[in-house]
Amino acid sequence: GINAEYGKQWYQRRVRGVLNYYTNYYYKSNLSCSMAENGDPETPGTPETTSPPAVKKPEKKVVSDKISVVLRNVGNAPILQKQRYNVDKNKTVQWMSNWIREKLKMPQNENVILYISQHFAPPLDQHVGNLYECFGTNDKLVVQYSTQPAWG
Secondary structure, eight states: OHHHHHHHHHHHHHHHHHHHHHHHHHHHHHOSSOBOTTSOBOOOOOTTTOOOOOOOOOOOOOOSSEEEEEEEEOTTOOOOSOOEEEEETTOBHHHHHHHHHHHTTOOTTSOOEEEETTTBOOOTTOBHHHHHHHHOBTTBEEEEEESSOOOO
């Protein structure tokens, strides 16, 4: 009846309006003062051959000097109350090991061994930023710490 006809007309007007919007947007963005090599102005494409403009994804907010480090205990190592820290990427593994020892209030003579990917201990002079670039996942570096050797 009347409602079905009105709905059909409304839908047609809506589709025309959306197409006109994208067509006008395309023409406005492509009507720069460009000339072809032969001197003739370039003609923009027809609406049938053009596609709507691509939607840009929002860029991630990147903090360049700090990286997110998640610390997980292994074996009989004490658990830290806070497990996620932002660490300067120029810090070394030696610094991080000493820092964790201070957080756990352990004596200086006890070792804290750090592991990446649950199977290897990085060299003490390695920078945390390099480890993040190679082994970081989901915008964080997961580091396991232990007081005794683990994973060979």
